[in-house]
Amino acid sequence: MEKKILNVAVIGCGGIANSKHMPGLKTVKEAKMVAFCDIIEERAEKAKKEFGTPDAKVYTDYKELLKDQSIDVVHICTPNRSHSFITIDSLRAGKHVMVEKPMAKTAEEAREMVKVAKETGMKLTVGYQNRCRPESVYLKKEVMEKGVLGEVYYAKALAIRRRATPTWGVFLNEYEQGGGPLIDIGTHALDLTLYMMDNYEPKMVLGTSYKKLNNPKCGNVWGEWDPKQHKVEDSAFGFIVMKNGATINLESSWALNIVDPIEASTVLCGTKAGAQIKNKELILNYDKDDKLVEEKPISDYEGTIKQASAGAEAQQWIDAILNDTDPCVLPEQACVVSEILEAIYKSAETGAPVYFD
Ligand SMILES: NC(=O)c1ccc[n+]([C@@H]2O[C@H](COP(=O)([O-])OP(=O)(O)OC[C@H]3O[C@@H](n4cnc5c(N)ncnc54)[C@H](O)[C@@H]3O)[C@@H](O)[C@H]2O)c1
Structure with missing residues (x-):
């Protein structure tokens, strides 16, 4: 240009x-x-x-x-x-x-x-x-692209909140948004996981979704909502099998009875090592000289984008x-995220797995 x-x-x-x-x-x-x-x-x-x-x-x-x-x-x-x-x-x-x-x-x-x-x-x-956060840039460039984990055959995409339902705008409106936490925050965790695995070929998806916790008075970080307006799920889960045999477990919620909320997080388990982004921190795990080791490499990384994401x-x-x-x-990548999310919703509705061509 x-x-x-x-x-x-x-x-x-x-x-x-x-x-x-x-x-x-x-x-x-x-x-x-x-x-x-x-x-x-x-x-x-x-x-x-x-x-x-x-x-x-x-x-x-x-x-x-x-x-x-x-x-x-x-x-x-x-x-x-x-x-x-x-x-x-x-x-x-x-x-x-x-x-x-x-x-x-x-x-x-x-x-x-x-x-x-x-x-x-x-x-x-x-x-x-x-994807632009420093720990993500490091994980992509220094770990995934260099094959440090070996073959990644299991991953978790995590976006689970204890009580954090968005109460502004139209987040509770199915017509405007197309769903709740799965399409809202599960989408980030799944995108990050697929990006790290560099795998955009899903084979099969099995999903469940729930609307179980509808007490707007209890501890929501953005205040109360009107239960009559809440037309979407409060949690949804997906079991995703990729064409190369890898499995991804996707967990998403705005309200779930857990003590450890975690968001925009990915857990990647490979044949040589594992990696996890947890609360904006990157943790690698592997075995060395017959010992199990954990490492937080990001503090030493010079090439990191210093700006906020x-x-x-x-x-x-x-x-x-x-x-x-x-x-x-790339739009093609984001499109696959949308296809998987939609398959989870469909599977949750029908109770049957969804197969991709
Ligand atoms: N990347 C992230 O982490 C992140 C975080 C929050 C929201 N989002 C996404 O951003 C989008 C908006 O969410 P938000 O929290 O800003 O909601 P919001 O309700 O605060 O803002 C949306 C704005 O769009 C305006 N609007 C609606 N229809 C319009 C139209 N046809 N033309 C012009 N303006 C229009 C509304 O009046 C409102 O001001 C959603 O798709 C949401 O998923 C992304």
């Missing part, structure tokens, strides 16, 4: 736009935020004031925003239901797109997004920022556009 500075627009100026996208983009000197859209106008106005250029534009209709030829990149931070159609309209309008996770509400929508990105030649990525995610994305290289998260 000839340009040195990219004009970025943000569609959906709520929680994740304010906590990740806009602060992240603010640290990238090759990007400026020139347009903001939200169906609640004050949110877009506030975002402009805090993060925009002085002449940034404010919209309430994303289709109007997409008419602006000067916009190069669009970040889509709306609820899950609108990820697919806003992404497709943006790609067709000639914009590069970062869309929030999950890629889409359904796997079919995700596949269509991949197809349109290919047709238009625009770049598309998905907001799985956990928000800035690191935004920087690698803007760099990928400017240098015409791949962003960290």
Whole structure:
């Protein structure tokens, strides 16, 4: 790309736009935020004031925003239901797109997004920022890509909270989100696990889901919810068998009777060694001279991205556009995450396993 500075627009100026996208983009000197859209106008106005250029534009209709030829990149931070159609309209309008996770509400929508990105030649990525955390970068580059674990034949993707149901926005609304903790936070843990295993070929999925803990008065970190509005599962579990024979156990919950909540976590068990990301710490385990050893290597690692994951995610994305290289998260990979999540929901509903072609 000839340009040195990219004009970025943000569609959906709520929680994740304010906590990740806009602060992240603010640290990238090759990007400026020139347009903001939200169906609640004050949110877009506030975002402009805090993060925009002085002449940034404010919209309430994303289709109007997409008419602006000067916009190069669009970040889509709306609820899950609108990820697919806003992404497709943006790609067709000639914009590069970062869309929030999950890629889409359904796997079919995700596949269509991949197809349109290919047709238009625009770049598309998905907001799985956990890949950009220092311990993830180390695990990928220094451990997985160097084959330190040997053959990984068992993994766990963990996103289990004791009592942390999101009570803002539309997280409890099945129509808007497509599900509860599985599609909300299970998606991060599964993405991280597949990325580390570099394995995107599922063979079979068996899933269960539950709606058991519906006492909004008890200890929820984001306060009470209205039980009548809670239309999604509170926990879901998946047993995933990959075509190469590896097994992944996925556990997700917003509310579960456990004492050790753990999130955005992956456990990888290989023939030579194991690795675990637990509470943003990387722990390796192996045997050496007939002794079992544990190691926390990250503190010594020089090549680590020092920025917080928000800035690191935004920087690698803007760099990928400017240098015409791949962003960290490829849409084809995020699409497989959506396909597996959907298979878990389907299996939970029917009680039967789901087989992939
Ligand atoms: N990457 C992460 O860790 C992470 C964390 C939280 C949320 N998310 C994802 O981000 C998305 C948004 O979640 P949130 O917590 O920011 O929700 P939110 O409700 O706080 O914000 C969503 C915003 O989008 C606006 N909006 C809705 N429809 C719109 C439309 N058609 N055009 C323009 N604006 C529209 C809403 O008015 C709201 O301000 C979800 O897909 C969620 O899964 C990701």
